[in-house]
Amino acid sequence: MKFKDPKYVGDPINAVRIFNEKEVDEILVLDIGATSERREPNFELIRDIASECFMPLAYGGGITDLGQMRRLQRIGVEKVAINSAAFRNPDLVRSACDALATSSVVAAIDVKRSFFGKYEVWIDGGRTNTKADPVQHAVNLAKLGVGEILINNIDRDGTMSGYDVALIKKIAESVDTPVIACGGAGSLDHIQEVTQKGHVEAAAAGSLFVFHGRHRAVLINYPSQQELEALLD
Template sequence: MLTSRVIPCLLLRGRGLYKTVRFSNPKYVGDPVNAVKIFNEKEVDEILLLDIAATPERREPNYELIGDIASECFMPLTYGGGVTSIEQVRRLHRVGIEKVCLNTAAFQDRRLVKESCDSFGGSSIVACIDIKKSFFGKYEVWINSGKTNTKEDPIRYAGELARLGVGEIMVNSIDRDGTMSGFDLSFLKSICSAVDTPMIACGGAGTLEHLSEVIGTAKVNAVAVGSMFVFHGKHKAVLINYPTLSQLEELQLANVSS
């Protein structure tokens, strides 16, 4: 039985939840507190909350809203977006965040990554790498919510993040975000083979089979899922959903600790 987690990934913009396609065209999908309450009822093990507007708008996290969401969340909550200092990491932990996800700031300031891991423990720090394939088929790291191409090789960068002590690395495919077309299995297999740090796959989930494939083929430790858990049917009506325990067990996705 596999022990990989299946994590709802919620995108925060302002005070609402949105869903994007390839990091563009955000569509409103509901209120974050209500979504968390529904996931509570479905006994989700963990939630990932990413503020996709904080970094582009050059503002820090909305601690009041995050605290309201965390107070309703019965499971561990990971937050990312607009985090640029160790004091912000500390404040997020104080309002109820278990893990802090660093993306743009991690790339721009390796000292922040190291200091955060040293101060709070690597298990409380997740590094996110947004990747996109170039016209020539080369994978590159993008930052600033997918607006800035660093030209960095993601596998080399992941190795550096691992050496800095992060507990997990999330690999988020811009090309597959919101498409529900399946994961980039080849790349995920390559990065998981090259770096020992636990990996979270994000970008492309559309079916339970997609989850089974990425865990079985790439050997990721967790899967972060957006559209699949907020949309339903061919017309993509908004409906918060999550697989039942029996469905996860049938696909050998259930966490042993559940």
């Protein structure tokens, strides 16, 4: 929760198999500790996950160069998400967009509010405050040619209290690039709200599809196709 006190919810391969059965649209795997711990992607684990996935797989965490991105694609990752490296090295983003399909490059932005209520971009798994404005950062990333921009409010991550619709909408209205909402989903109503009011192309959720009930028991779940159609109609 809020990138702190992670909770073990089971083997990722088993989770992927369950999500396969539930016909999930896409799986996004983010290793939020990789960059701060100076680890590169765990290619062996990611290969195992990709081999089980029946749906598109996106991965982010510890990516620092184009070679890693190419390797991830070779083992079955459809989209690569860049966060800290995108902030530190915009040329890497430009090179990735030139070398790979634009739709394969996702720029991820982690955001927190300061003590005074100002939104700021954080990197290194939420450990380093860049002081940068997330809206301007998103605009810069869009100009580099990324296929999608993922916005995650760290303060809402894992809380299941709802997305930061106001921030997400502001960013979505500032760029032509598709925006993905992330951080805070606790109900299908939250997804409906952000898709209707936030002007986003997609909504990502973690805890919503893993925990059940007020005691947060682990129970992997996903809406039926009928529920999704009603939700997004």
